[in-house]
Amino acid sequence: MTTTPTPTTRVARAIYRALLRVSPQALRGSYRADMIATFDELSADAARRGAVAVLALLAREVLDLTAARALWRDVGHLGPWRQAARSLARRPGFALAAVITLSLGVAMTTALFSVVDLVLIRPLPYPDAGRLVAVWEASPSTQQNTSLIAPVRLEEWNRMSQAFDGLAGTYTENVTDTSGTEPERLSGRRVTPRYFAVYGMPPLIGRTFTADEERYGGPGAVVISEGLWTRRFGRDPRALGRALRFGGVDFVIVGVVPAAFSTSSIDVWLPAQFAPGILLGREDRFLNGVGRLKPGVTPAQGAADLAGVEQQLARQFPKTDAGWAATVRDLKDVRVGDFRRALWLVFAAVLLLWLISVANVAGLVLVQVHRRARELAIRAALGASRPRIVAGVLREGSLMALAGGALGAALAAWFVRLIPQFFGTLPRITEIVLDRRALGFSAAASLVAALFFSLWPAIVATRGSLAASVHGGGRGTAGGRHRLQRTLVVAQVALSVLLAGSAALLIRSYYRLSHVDPGFDPSGVVTFHVGARWDEDRTRVGQLQEQLVAALEALPHVTSAGLTNFLPATGATLRFQVSVAGLHGTEANGAMPVGWRTIDFDYLRTLRVPLVAGEWCPAMGPDGNAPIRVMVNQRFVQLYGQGQNLIGRELRFAQGANQPNTIVGVVGDVAEDGPGAPPMPYLYACLPAGAWPDPEYVARTSDPRAFAADLRRIVRELDAARAVFGVRPLDSVVDAALDQPRLNAEVLGLFAASAALLAAVGLYGLFMLLVGESTREIAVRFALGAERGQIVGLVAAGAGRLLAIGLGLGVAMTLAGGQFLRALLFDVSPIDLPAIVTAVLGLAVVAAGAIAIPALRATKVAPVAAIRTE
């Protein structure tokens, strides 16, 4: 009989296979396949009863395999370890709870630490990566601290700087490869000389570019990624020497770089091959800079060195270079950037959860030890020495710890495989592996905690007058005892409130953020790209753009279509300084900083951005001499307009001798810099078609599916060699800007729920114990005529006091911790009453549920029990 594996049984089997490692090696050697086959049948049975049954089966197997180890050692003889295993097996609920709690704590801490280590701590995967820096031009006076770099300046820096082994630059150029049967869009980078040398990572096979290939007019060469090599060539080394075809020109593949070389999914690298003209443009800044510092040089020293170089250049080129310096930052810091805070947040949450889980295991063990106090005392009275009793309890503790550690390691390995699905946007996430140090640490820490908490009460229970314990059993009242356990429960509740409160804050912040009016209507709008290169004939590209937009607008299901250089909320913006005669900007020199977008006639209308004053962009022919028409947003008018009418005014760029621009209209503010970001002054330049060869196209359609098919047909008819790519709803673009806040809220919410659950288990355990111990007291009260309600009240009051202390502490911690969240919050104060109330109420409800069972059990106590418990 063979059973078809389901996802659940497949996961269960993977965990079981990992668990088999704890079984005796000789057993594994002969019976591994049989054991797995048998387990498969058991898990298929369990899966039919649900996932909980599978989890229970796994936990049972953990204990069983651990016990088998002891069995194997002394077959037929009931050794101390087997005794311990039996003792645990007699209390399966406790053993399962402890093992599962321990293993979850170990697994989550390990998996998350692996992420934090990979992204925040481990150096980038390049040789001597500590010397790699990101480099920008900087103009402190105009507050442009991270400007892109002009190619000519990069060359001069390389020549004149003393602090760098080398500096290189790169810019994005996506290409369409027509060497295969279908045109394929590839994501590409153009790179300057020294680019690969700066990173210092050798290619997987082949070589990087030669000086001849880097020179203007040199032969076409391309370095491809390991991903493309695998996808297109099946990792065949003969791919070297074959050619890709971009824009009708062959580029010979000279090398393949390993996947770890780049963070994003870049397919190809091409030499920039700058024309001599470009190397004259001192203000054409478009390169992303990267540099390798000389050994022992800090980024700050590198920046100072480049500033010195700039001062020399400023004497030579005062008009263009005066006031410019450089910014140099550690490359790793730059790449990790935005994720740092969120990751630490998640990690802090995991640590809290881990603390709670350890506290919980401690609580469980304590309940057990208290319950067994009499048993232990009797054993002591019967002659068992104290060390022997303590050793027995310790053995049980280590068995649980071993089982929990083994299951935890197996779960951690599985979590690590799941993580890229949840944290796909993190840099380097594909490199993730299970961090053995983290596993070792968290497992060891959990074991120590479990052992400590088994040892300590065992010592206390056997200390002093053992006879008193025997006689005193069952006589204790609910007050005054179990101080450690009460403390643990209070701590659990408090930490859970902290997690729940923080989660509530982030969820509210995310909600606010996702309900901000973006200033445009993304629903029903589709966006896409059509492959085009920057060095193509602009007239030809322009014709294509015009024909495409016209053909799309002729479709019955399309209302309008247009194009822009960058979509809103995608993080891409060019910033300039402009001036309008008669008006004074916010800068000292009177200039006005603005964000800049290129648009065509119908772009803003397609997005349904409201026209506030003036008129829309005119339809533009390829007429380079007329003044460029621009539109400005409302923020521009508020900030710079000084109440004057701006329509028809002339506007000039502060840098370069650009032709005048005429303001023709004012539109509403669009969330160009992302939802939640305060609106900035923006300039929309109405440029002739082809001015931006690879724009973002948008189209408002009532039938997105038909649109995609029609679009491909139209592009094929216009130019069969062009690839259509990145077709997606504009909604998803806007949503992507909220990925991070959504992730923060979801992850913390998940942790808060787990924490609340663990705290509830802790409360439940404690009060079951207290009720059990107070059976006599409760029975006496019943015998004296107490009502059920009074008994419930008695138990609830005891629980309520602990709960209140825990909640109070938790609120205080949340208020203090909120300050750390401030930077992640949008439109929500760190001291947000609804969020805190929600967290407290949620936790109180869960805790009430946990207390209800012991409270009800107390009412079932029969008065006669007062005699029986003796």
Next chain:
Amino acid sequence: MPLPPPPRRLDEMLPLSPHQFHILLALMDRDLHGYGIILDVAARTGGALRLGTGTLYTAIARLVELGLIADTGRADDRRRYYRLTPAGRVVLRAETVRLETLVQHAHARGLRPTVRLPGRARS
């Protein structure tokens, strides 16, 4: 870690552990694979004894080594089937006699089970 050397004499093999006893019982009438043994034992004990894979195969390994059960050589779905060897049958019978003797000694001293059976009220 190696198993202790197998005993040479029959009575050195006694007593059997309850797990071993149940496994031999399960194999009395038919050959079974591991999962079959688990089901058989669980059914016979009313679910009270559910063998885990670790304890099951530790006991099987021991019984194979003692020569009380043997691999049938038949395998479908990767799983080996086990059968009771003649020696196993002898040991099973000897263990049953041993247990029976023990029970008779207890009865002779007047010890009877006092466990209430379901459905029967205690007088």
